[in-house]
Amino acid sequence: MVNQSRTILLGLLLTASLASAVHAEPRLPHLFSDHMVLQREAEIHVWGWAGPGESITVSLAGTTLQTTAANDSRWSVSLPALPAGGPFVLEVRGTKAIVIRDVMIGEVWVASGQSNMTYALSSAVGAAQEIPKANDSSLRFFTVPHKIALEPQADTLPAAWEMCSSETVKSFSAVGYFFARDLRRALGVPVGVILSAWPGTQAEEWTDPASLRREPVLQPIVSRWEASPPGQKAYAARPREFSLEFDDFELLPARPDAPAMAFSNFDDGSSRTSTGGDWNYTWTEAPDSAFSLVAPGRGGTGYAAKIAGMLDGTSYARWQARVHADSSSMNLSEYAGIRFFVRGKGSFSLRTLQPSISDWDDYSSNTLHATPEWQEVTIWFKDLKQAGWGVQEKLTLDQLSGFALVCMTDLEDLPRPPSGLYEGMITPLESYGIRGAVWYQGESNTDRAFQYRTLLPAMIHGWRDTWKIGDFPFLIVQLPNHGSSVEFGDSIWAELRESQLLAAKNIVNTGLGVTIDVGDPKNVHPARKEEVGHRLALWALGATYGKKIVYSGPMYESFRVEGKEMRIRFQQTGAGLKVDGDSLRGFTIAGADRKFHRASARIDGDTVLVTSVEVETPVAVRYAWANSPDCNLYNQEGLPASPFRTDDWPGESYNKR
Numbered sequence: 001m002v003n004q005s006r007t008i009l010l011g012l013l014l015t016a017s018l019a020s021a022v023h024a025e026p027r028l029p030h031l032f033s034d035h036m037v038l039q040r041e042a043e044i045h046v047w048g049w050a051g052p053g054e055s056i057t058v059s060l061a062g063t064t065l066q067t068t069a070a071n072d073s074r075w076s077v078s079l080p081a082l083p084a085g086g087p088f089v090l091e092v093r094g095t096k097a098i099v100i101r102d103v104m105i106g107e108v109w110v111a112s113g114q115s116n117m118t119y120a121l122s123s124a125v126g127a128a129q130e131i132p133k134a135n136d137s138s139l140r141f142f143t144v145p146h147k148i149a150l151e152p153q154a155d156t157l158p159a160a161w162e163m164c165s166s167e168t169v170k171s172f173s174a175v176g177y178f179f180a181r182d183l184r185r186a187l188g189v190p191v192g193v194i195l196s197a198w199p200g201t202q203a204e205e206w207t208d209p210a211s212l213r214r215e216p217v218l219q220p221i222v223s224r225w226e227a228s229p230p231g232q233k234a235y236a237a238r239p240r241e242f243s244l245e246f247d248d249f250e251l252l253p254a255r256p257d258a259p260a261m262a263f264s265n266f267d268d269g270s271s272r273t274s275t276g277g278d279w280n281y282t283w284t285e286a287p288d289s290a291f292s293l294v295a296p297g298r299g300g301t302g303y304a305a306k307i308a309g310m311l312d313g314t315s316y317a318r319w320q321a322r323v324h325a326d327s328s329s330m331n332l333s334e335y336a337g338i339r340f341f342v343r344g345k346g347s348f349s350l351r352t353l354q355p356s357i358s359d360w361d362d363y364s365s366n367t368l369h370a371t372p373e374w375q376e377v378t379i380w381f382k383d384l385k386q387a388g389w390g391v392q393e394k395l396t397l398d399q400l401s402g403f404a405l406v407c408m409t410d411l412e413d414l415p416r417p418p419s420g421l422y423e424g425m426i427t428p429l430e431s432y433g434i435r436g437a438v439w440y441q442g443e444s445n446t447d448r449a450f451q452y453r454t455l456l457p458a459m460i461h462g463w464r465d466t467w468k469i470g471d472f473p474f475l476i477v478q479l480p481n482h483g484s485s486v487e488f489g490d491s492i493w494a495e496l497r498e499s500q501l502l503a504a505k506n507i508v509n510t511g512l513g514v515t516i517d518v519g520d521p522k523n524v525h526p527a528r529k530e531e532v533g534h535r536l537a538l539w540a541l542g543a544t545y546g547k548k549i550v551y552s553g554p555m556y557e558s559f560r561v562e563g564k565e566m567r568i569r570f571q572q573t574g575a576g577l578k579v580d581g582d583s584l585r586g587f588t589i590a591g592a593d594r595k596f597h598r599a600s601a602r603i604d605g606d607t608v609l610v611t612s613v614e615v616e617t618p619v620a621v622r623y624a625w626a627n628s629p630d631c632n633l634y635n636q637e638g639l640p641a642s643p644f645r646t647d648d649w650p651g652e653s654y655n656k657r
Helices: 001-023 128-133 174-187 207-216 215-225 230-237 418-431 445-469 492-506 530-544
Strands: 038-040 042-049 055-060 063-068 073-077 084-093 096-111 136-144 163-164 191-197 240-253 261-263 279-282 291-292 304-311 319-321 335-345 348-355 375-380 402-406 436-440 474-477 511-513 555-562 564-572 578-579 587-590 594-596 600-604 607-611 620-623 633-635
Touching: 042 055, 042 084, 055 073, 063 073, 084 279, 096 136, 096 174, 096 445, 128 136, 136 174, 174 191, 174 530, 207 215, 207 445, 215 445, 230 555, 240 402, 279 291, 304 319, 304 402, 436 511, 436 530, 436 633, 474 492, 474 530, 492 511, 492 555, 492 600, 511 530, 564 620, 587 607
Parallel strands: 038 096, 096 191, 096 436, 136 191, 436 474, 474 511
Antiparallel strands: 042 073, 055 063, 055 084, 084 096, 136 163, 240 261, 240 304, 240 335, 279 319, 291 304, 319 402, 335 375, 348 402, 555 564, 564 607, 578 633, 587 594, 587 620, 600 607
8 A cells, every 4th residue: 555655644744844834933945954055255144934023043153143023924134144165054043943954155056947957967968977976965956846826935835955966966957967066166165056947938937027017028928818718817826626536547459359458457455557567656746736546446346546636837747657667668569559447627648658758748648638427538559649849759669668647637738827937936036145047948939039039138137136136147058959950041949049149248247058069950858968057157167256268159249241251250269260170061141132042151360251152242141040050160169159140130030929
């Protein structure tokens, strides 16, 4: 009865957590836990809640301050700045004492964005070599649980700091880890990364409401949400109940004369499968839910599997079956589909787990809806499809490691509200001292790339206003190569990269990690994450920490027409420009007719001369202006040039809001 025990334990933990939140005085935000990292050389803000009028004493590293909880139960103190070091003990005393141990003082960065920021180290290139070496007690991580909100949140959902080890690092952000690792090596001080990211999200979800309403070009984002059905808004504001029961899974043979194979029916009171694996449940995406075995099952005997609880916003509950206990794959090519029974309130889809797919784009069924009575569901493998946003792989029935049922409410998977993740996952961090932020997002905004010119700066300024520590460093990962390599048409990916480049050039203390050479044309989640983290760390080390290094690749500065040629001048050339190969590729040139032609290009000092026999009088030059361009301009330090264009002609996304 392992899973029933898990359910009981979860219930006890949730009950204890709720009781602690209500009765424990004083109380600290979840950001304050053992192994935390506090920002060095900056005022240390410690805050929390207690009974109104309660006297609070805070002690850290030889300094003790006292305060009193206000009528709204809040209290806060600001401790003097400390140099890097530790471990220390943070003690907070009121009617009870809270002791936070192993506190380090060092560098703290927030890492945010969408799926390429959450991409786990275990799936990255070089993971097998890196993970065994990733045991560093002065490198620490805090992962903000997913939370959508329509108003500012005082605290995150339950979470705690973790020290970097070969176990904890596996599921942590690969980009966040490599960035922090390189800072740690270069600075020799403790480093903490607060990961606040969510796959598939748009930048407006991370932007504060005032900024969205202030900018006219962003008004359509707000208007679309305000026009949403009331049920959708209510779902974003309040969790919604779901309850699904499953029973009698069997694999259907490909041969009509062969018998079906029972896969799992739970009648023995366990979640084992007939193939030697088991069903397991994760609470990561659905902390207020549980998996249990309930009696009776279908037919009035045995057990059924039940997944039930509350889902917040567009969260989902994932219930997963391994065909083998060690998660290895199995040949299921003799089977054509899977059949099972379901009842309850909610919706769900079935996914196959295929080892060759590492980017979450598993082969899946359509979303199906449960009814109060048991209903039979048959899913044929030939009808499964990929969503189409990840790497496209063939369905390999001869190599499946299992299945997953993704459970949702009866409203299915609805759009998230603008500012919902800013309110739910950024505002709880606003009083915590940080050095800066790294940002890897944009894929979900490519269809509105021109609007991103306004949206990204609005988000950056909003975050800086939120933290109230000045223009802290904000480092952007420029989108890598992905998709087609057509050179002469419009490219919304190129337009999005341009918006990121403009932000880095026009906003003070903002940097750009160029990744145009480490992407994958067929995979929106490229596995080469070490270069991404390294290039962000270079920018931080050079621009933030003052190291005398070259930290950026060439960036377009200006152009000049010289007869039939155009001379392109660059910044950040380091020891000089260079070609990775025999000749420069990736340049196109156009005349007044705005028709681009493949160009010849050559390096001349810190400039590039561009020309084409098909363009008598050049007007504009573009470099790497494609979804997945063939380009090879670098500086001598091996850092790639950012894609750019000299013109400002409206592109495909110009009128999209």
